[in-house]
Amino acid sequence: MNAGRGNPDFLNTTARQAFSELTRFAAQAAGDETKAPDLGMRVETKGMAAKLKKYLDQHGQGAGAEFLKKAVDFTENQLGLNADEAAFELVDAVQGDFYPDPPRILPVTEKIVNKYLSRVLFAGNPPKGEFSLFATEGATAAMIYVFKSLRINKVLRPGDHIAIFTPIFSPYLEIPELKEYNLISIYVEGDEDQGWQLPESEVKKLEDPGVKALFLVNPTNPTSRALNKSTVERIAKLVRQKKQDLVIINDTVYATFVNEFHTLAEEIPQNTIGVYSYSKYFGVTGWRLGVVSIYQECVVDRIIQKLPAKDKKELARRYSITSTDPDKIRFMDRLEQDSRDVALAHTGGLSGPQQAIMCLFSLFELMDKEFAYKKTIMDILKKRWHALYQALELPEPKSDNLTRYYALVDLKRMANKRHGKAFSEYLAEQWPLDFLIRLAKIHSTVCLPGEGFAGPKWSLRVALANVKSADCARVGKNIVAVMDDYYKKWQKKG
Missing domain, CATH: 3.40.640.10 (Type I PLP-dependent aspartate aminotransferase-like (Major domain))
Structure with missing residues (x-):
């Protein structure tokens, strides 16, 4: 389980579907400008919004096409932009047939x-x-x-x-x-x-x-x-x-x-x-x-x-x-x-x-007035967050300013709560990376050292964005298992 990398496993599908519809239309529109096979010409601005809507009505499929039609209207009616200019820029950009102009941003x-x-x-x-x-x-x-x-x-x-x-x-x-x-x-x-x-x-x-x-x-x-x-x-x-x-x-x-x-x-x-x-x-x-x-x-x-x-x-x-x-x-x-x-x-x-x-x-x-997409993602992260902290047997932090995208687990504090101050002081004298190496070697679980982010020396970062809830629970249990192994060895030495 790779809980080290912050790449999310969730993604927006509707905008991607719209991009595909836009690409299909752009290629067809360019081809309409010439009768030569496999060849298109750069399109004109005038009338582009109407052409795009007509294409989507006749050939568009699914959520991407519906979104794209509404998006063209939204740019004009809600943002006050010229519909033809907006549609042309999208079409010409997706073609990639011209240098970005201006080069800073379209x-x-x-x-x-x-x-x-x-x-x-x-x-x-x-x-x-x-x-x-x-x-x-x-x-x-x-x-x-x-x-x-x-x-x-x-x-x-x-x-x-x-x-x-x-x-x-x-x-x-x-x-x-x-x-x-x-x-x-x-x-x-x-x-x-x-x-x-x-x-x-x-x-x-x-x-x-x-x-x-x-x-x-x-x-x-x-x-x-x-x-x-x-x-x-x-x-x-x-x-x-x-x-x-x-x-x-x-x-x-x-x-x-x-x-x-x-x-x-x-x-x-x-x-x-x-x-x-x-x-x-x-x-x-x-x-x-x-x-x-x-x-x-x-x-x-x-x-x-x-x-x-x-x-x-x-x-x-x-x-x-x-x-x-x-x-x-x-x-x-x-x-x-x-x-x-x-x-x-x-x-x-x-x-x-x-x-x-x-x-x-x-x-x-901008068109998601009720923040439905945001709420869905935040609910996913909340479930993963809860699963991790429940498995760690630690209080679950709660606040409106929490992203829950990562969890920084302070291992020294966790050791103190779980096994007492004397053990936490012993743990702090060990090599911090050894904990992460054991976690990876014994439990096939990858996390990153908090010290690498200028965080507490005895801490690790869990990336929740690409680890399902059940696996978040496993990550937490594996961290606990490594901690308890340290504790058993410390007891034997004592």
Whole structure:
């Protein structure tokens, strides 16, 4: 049983069926433009919505066709978009017959994805002002592009201090240590006794003048907790009063799995670079669908404008390849250009088919007024969560800010509760990975070490998203079995 990998075993089927219908229509529409066999021509915008609807009425099948028809009407009647332009962009994107234009993100897709993010991140009430988006190959690419562009633009320099809210997805711990970044990490540690929120003493670490940026995953991986409103407000207050130039990278991939979500972009959008991925919620880790979101007044633009003349001259030379006025290129566009080393920026961007299905997933969620899909997924995770903790014989954590996507099991605390303080102290003196090795070798159960996420040294992460409820119970029982084996050996030594 692989409870180590976070790839979900659930996925959205309706948007995939719609994508298939769209692909069939696009190929037929292109073929209608010529009589030559096996050959099609690029379609025109005018009348595209009506052509798509007619095709779906005559040839469409199942839930995908019904959804696609409703989606075309929804873009026009509910989102106020031109139906022909929306239909053409979807058709042309799914054909993949043209470079992404603009390369940052297709225009209709940007509007629709922004509406989607407004719903899942801001409960439909985003801050006033506009967010620009950059479509990327999942959150992984988004992270790499952001780190790279901040370094290139002298916003982050070798030796700078960065604050990292821990525990956290391990690449955020590892990338800063790479030679090309050489950053000094300051861990801002969540408190397990406070539901993994940040104590005041940890928030104060952000006041350090050397701290140039803050990285966080919210809701968290591996602790499955979203920051509560008061924690978000305390961080935002400190930034407004004492750290106006703090750059925040806020990864929100798990926002769709909680009932109550608060993001720093609510309070300080100008400081926050948002990273979002569709991978987990729609089961598309193989599609690689993500976006970077940047507010119209971005702190990075202000920092770049205040750079020394020598640095600005160097950057102007870099971006003069793409602009006659490189000093005025905003960070969002530098980000896209840097992702393709500037010289290839004109061929940058996420592929058309990827943007098309991203658009369909966004429309699906926007049209699901009762959150039926979300509730179904959350119910699945709740059952798995319950099965795991019941098997562990531990109290089941309950809260509206829980994703239940992962469980971080503190083995030392579990040992203390199960067999007493003396045994837990003995266990803490052993090699933590030995527990995981025994779990895998004896019980064929794979989990990851919590320490790898800067979590408690004696902890492990269980990924519930790809392990059925019955298997979650088995994972829990196997963890208990390994723990009890340690206890028996300790008793014999005593």
